[in-house]
Amino acid sequence: MNAESLDGRLLFAIPKKGRLHEKCLELLAGADIQFRRHHRLDVCLVKNHNIALVFLPAADIPSFVGKGNVDLGITGQDVILEANMQAHVTEVLKLGFGKCALQVQVPEAGPIKTVEDLAGKRVVTSFEVLSGQYFKELDDRLQLVDDKRTKIEYVGGSVEAACSLGLADGIVDLVESGDTMRAAGLHAIATLLQTEAVLIKSSTPKHPALEPLINLITSRIAGVVAAGKYVVCEYNILRERLHAATAITPGRRAPTISPLEDEAWVAVSSMVEKSRVADVMDELVKIGAEDILIFNLDNCRV
Numbered sequence: 001m002n003a004e005s006l007d008g009r010l011l012f013a014i015p016k017k018g019r020l021h022e023k024c025l026e027l028l029a030g031a032d033i034q035f036r037r038h039h040r041l042d043v044c045l046v047k048n049h050n051i052a053l054v055f056l057p058a059a060d061i062p063s064f065v066g067k068g069n070v071d072l073g074i075t076g077q078d079v080i081l082e083a084n085m086q087a088h089v090t091e092v093l094k095l096g097f098g099k100c101a102l103q104v105q106v107p108e109a110g111p112i113k114t115v116e117d118l119a120g121k122r123v124v125t126s127f128e129v130l131s132g133q134y135f136k137e138l139d140d141r142l143q144l145v146d147d148k149r150t151k152i153e154y155v156g157g158s159v160e161a162a163c164s165l166g167l168a169d170g171i172v173d174l175v176e177s178g179d180t181m182r183a184a185g186l187h188a189i190a191t192l193l194q195t196e197a198v199l200i201k202s203s204t205p206k207h208p209a210l211e212p213l214i215n216l217i218t219s220r221i222a223g224v225v226a227a228g229k230y231v232v233c234e235y236n237i238l239r240e241r242l243h244a245a246t247a248i249t250p251g252r253r254a255p256t257i258s259p260l261e262d263e264a265w266v267a268v269s270s271m272v273e274k275s276r277v278a279d280v281m282d283e284l285v286k287i288g289a290e291d292i293l294i295f296n297l298d299n300c301r302v
Contacts, residue, residue, distance in 0.1 A: 005045065009052045010210045012217070013064055013073035016042060016055035019176075020197050023097045024074050028053075030224035030299060031217065050213060061200075065089050068206035072214060078102055078174065078195040082129045089200040092218055096225050098197035099176070102127060104134075105186040106170040107163050115190045120148050124168035128154045131172040134192050160184040219301065227297035233272045235284055235292040236265050246270075248283045252302055271302075 014028070015021045028035070034047040042055040054070055059082070061075040066088030073089075076098055080086050104123075106112045112121075119138050125131045135150040144150070155162065160180055162168040172192065175181055181188070199221060201214060230252075237245045245268055246255050255270035272280050272294075281292050 006043070006052050009045070009050050010072065010207075010213050010217070011052050011054055011070035012046075013054045013056050013061045013070045013075075015058040015061065015075065018058055019100075020058055020074065020076065020098045023095075023197065027074075027095065027221060027224055030227070031220035033217070033220075049217075051217070059083065062089055065200050065202050068202045068204065071201060071205065071207060071210055072217065073200050074197055075200065076100075076195050077198055078127070078130070078193065080198075080200065081193070082127050084129060088203055090203050091198050092201055093199040093222055093225070095197040095199060095221070096229060098195075100174040100195050101188075102130060102172065102192040102195060103175045103188040104170055104172050104190040104192070105160070105175070105181050105188050107185055108187040109185065110163075110169075112169060113189065116142065118170045118189070119150055120144050121169035122151045122153065122167070123170050123172060124153050124155050124159055124162035125172035126154065126156060126159055127172055128152055130192055134172070160186060220299075223299050223301045226302045227300045229274060230271045230297060230300070230302075231274050231277055232269060232295040232297065233277070233280060233284075233292070234267065234269045234295070235289040236260065236267050237284075237287070237289045239264055239266050241287050241289075242266060242268070244287045245284065245289060248280060248287070 014024050033049060033051065035044050035053055037044045044053050046053060056064060058075045058079050061073040062080045062083040062085035064070045065073040066085040074095065080089060104115055104118065106118060112118050115138060119135065119142050123131060123135065131152050135152060139149045153168065159171045159173040161184065162171050163186065164184060175188065199218065233249055242257070249255055249268065249270035249272055251270040255268050258267045260267055277294055284292055
């Protein structure tokens with residue numbers, strides 16, 4: 001692997017580890033981006049496209065993309081804001097995974113019940129920029145000055161342990177299920193932002209010739225994301241109840257309706273959000289639908 005082998009290739013940055021890494025690999029497989037990553041190497045060539053994958057820490061990806069060092073990247077919305085790169089990158093697509101909340105957490109059994117109670121005290125976080133902005137606005141609103149203002153201290157990991165170790169009165173950290181925080185005796189008193197993984201590109205791309213390939217990869221990834229969100233629901237229904245049935249399964253644009261040999265019945269096929277499948281099937285049964293089948297999607301274009 002050398003610099004010449006990367007010439008003319010679209011550089012696509014992927015988190016090298018952490019909460020987004022495995023999901024990104026699944027996304028690449030679903031988009032038929034074929035590669036073999038050699039042990040301990042952070043750059044590899046894609047076999048079936050003019051692309052090179054670059055495996056980077058998620059926190060570095062916004063800067064690499066924003067400065068045009070790589071053409072595409074996947075990272076968290078929180079990471080973009082923490083890196084102050086939101087003006088330099090364009091969010092192309094929300095990916096539907098890595099969903100978390102950046103929250104202010106304090107000991108549940110302690111005296112602090114609101115962020116106003118926490119203002120002026122010690123806060124430990126891995127998100128110095130976002131926490132600093134949040135508590136600066138809070139301190140200004142409460143007219144706290146000098147040594148009365150909130151003290152923000154950075155730690156690289158295990159933020160939830162800071163309060164029990166006496167290092168902080170509260171923390172700011174990402175929360176997914178909340179189990180880790182509850183185990184540490186913490187609870188949320190404020191949410192700074194909701195975040196998820198996103199596909200990004202530079203706001204001022206350096207390689208305009210790669211735009212068609214960027215659009216192709218974006219379309220493929222969007223298809224994988226949609227396939228994970230929807231299923232196909234097929235069923236038979238009396239023609240006289242078709243209006244009620246299509247109100248339950250309107251599809252993305254419209255359901256597909258096919259006649260059956262028995263003219264009193266029709267077959268309906270419609271895309272349904274995966275999260276609503278059980279409720280949709282129950283409602284269809286109530287209006288007399290029969291032979292209700294659900295099919296998962298491996299990929300699609302919608």
